[in-house]
Amino acid sequence: MRMTKLAAIFLAALAIVPASVVAASEEGAEIVSVAKTDFAAAGLGRRGLDRLMEKSGRVYLVVSPGEMSALAVLRVPYAVETPGLLRAAGQGVSAAGGLNGAYHSAYELETDLRILERDHPGLASVREIGETLEGRKILALKISDNAAADEGEPAVLFVGCHHAREWISVEVPFLFGKRLLESYDLSAKVRDLVNSSEIWIVPIANPDGLEYSIHVYRYWRKNRRANADGTFGVDINRNYGFAWDFDDIGSSGQPGSDVYRGTAPFSEPETAAIRDLFASRDFRAMISFHSYSQVILYPWGFTTAAAPDGPGLDAVAAAMSGLIRDVRGTVYSYGQASRHLYVTNGDTADWTYSLAGAPSFTIELPPADIDQGGFFNDEAAIGAVFEENLPAMLYLTRYAIDHPLPVRPRIRIRRDRDKPDISPRPDRGGRPAPRLVR
Numbered sequence: 001m002r003m004t005k006l007a008a009i010f011l012a013a014l015a016i017v018p019a020s021v022v023a024a025s026e027e028g029a030e031i032v033s034v035a036k037t038d039f040a041a042a043g044l045g046r047r048g049l050d051r052l053m054e055k056s057g058r059v060y061l062v063v064s065p066g067e068m069s070a071l072a073v074l075r076v077p078y079a080v081e082t083p084g085l086l087r088a089a090g091q092g093v094s095a096a097g098g099l100n101g102a103y104h105s106a107y108e109l110e111t112d113l114r115i116l117e118r119d120h121p122g123l124a125s126v127r128e129i130g131e132t133l134e135g136r137k138i139l140a141l142k143i144s145d146n147a148a149a150d151e152g153e154p155a156v157l158f159v160g161c162h163h164a165r166e167w168i169s170v171e172v173p174f175l176f177g178k179r180l181l182e183s184y185d186l187s188a189k190v191r192d193l194v195n196s197s198e199i200w201i202v203p204i205a206n207p208d209g210l211e212y213s214i215h216v217y218r219y220w221r222k223n224r225r226a227n228a229d230g231t232f233g234v235d236i237n238r239n240y241g242f243a244w245d246f247d248d249i250g251s252s253g254q255p256g257s258d259v260y261r262g263t264a265p266f267s268e269p270e271t272a273a274i275r276d277l278f279a280s281r282d283f284r285a286m287i288s289f290h291s292y293s294q295v296i297l298y299p300w301g302f303t304t305a306a307a308p309d310g311p312g313l314d315a316v317a318a319a320m321s322g323l324i325r326d327v328r329g330t331v332y333s334y335g336q337a338s339r340h341l342y343v344t345n346g347d348t349a350d351w352t353y354s355l356a357g358a359p360s361f362t363i364e365l366p367p368a369d370i371d372q373g374g375f376f377n378d379e380a381a382i383g384a385v386f387e388e389n390l391p392a393m394l395y396l397t398r399y400a401i402d403h404p405l406p407v408r409p410r411i412r413i414r415r416d417r418d419k420p421d422i423s424p425r426p427d428r429g430g431r432p433a434p435r436l437v438r
């Protein structure tokens, strides 16, 4: 048994609840809502809490049975929302396909990637770009003509599952790869894209977290780093090396927090793997898939100040939003990440963008809100969510091929948490030198 996050916060903040009341396993977790006023009055909002959402004056949280007891002890009135939300989410997952139904586990993904490689020799190449703390492979699917050879063509990255519980974010990049390979012989448009680029797909950036989410605790978010204080997990979408630790609003220095940034930039094997891949090729665009809320976000995330070519990023996001809406009317709103959603530091898109200005996006997949299922997407919806994203993914790939990045200095920020310093670095202008990846 270990003390859970929310319980730890209660104890630290108020120091009146005996540990026996709050020590609890994560089994039997529920979603509860607390009135925003009570949430604020009890001081629950200050410490990097994992909030699901706010709606109609209430804050939604995931709590273990022990944490629920703590809410009761602290006399914070709460309502259990799980049954209604599960009804809204539809049937969830079927018995076939293992514990997580039609969604991929880490092992199922490896199998399916190897099948694609076997069935499309020459076009598909599976690469191990890293290994997790629990010894799992971080796998990338490279799609290109002559996939086995690295020809230095313009590259695009589509990555999913930084966050363990966001299962739909595995399926969209995976299905994109599958579709490209299966339509190569049928579509001149796809053939042209694949022949003139390298499309890199990392469906599961965080396999340890995903497995934990499948087998132990559905709402797990982080990786499975054993932290020095006995808690687990680093939020790998706070661990990238640009503006890491910029402030305590966009990430947390507390290991138990669900937005814990880790002990150093790229301290985690998952972020190091993406860093090494991205820095080794001519990457010109990136999408990191998450869920949920149906939004398209672009840098900066760490500050509300605009990125150097904010209008350009906005135009690409607008185009992708329009393409998504054209498929079946689903509205994905778009905007600068820090303004449109909230401030984060150390996230993927800020880092990939900071390197050389590659258009970089976070797409939060459906549903729009927790009433429609939150992290529980009905598996029957996987295909439709993929189909509506497909034209935007094709568009960004084409865009990357057609738009070489301007050679320009890397953007750096000062350690004193001052404003971004965009003055040129004397030692190294432009892109990092390409280097081969395993």
Ligand code: 0X9
Pocket: 163, 166, 237, 290, 291, 292, 297, 300, 301, 302, 337, 338, 341, 342, 343, 344, 345, 347, 362, 364
């Ligand atoms: O908080 C995150 O890492 C992402 N949202 S999620 O609910 N999937 O966890 C958003 C990251 C995008 N960046 C910013 N909003 N700054």
Ligand code: CA
Pocket: 097, 098, 099, 100, 101, 102, 103, 104, 105, 108
């Ligand atoms: Ca499965």
Ligand code: ZN
Pocket: 162, 163, 166, 290, 291
């Ligand atoms: Zn996420």
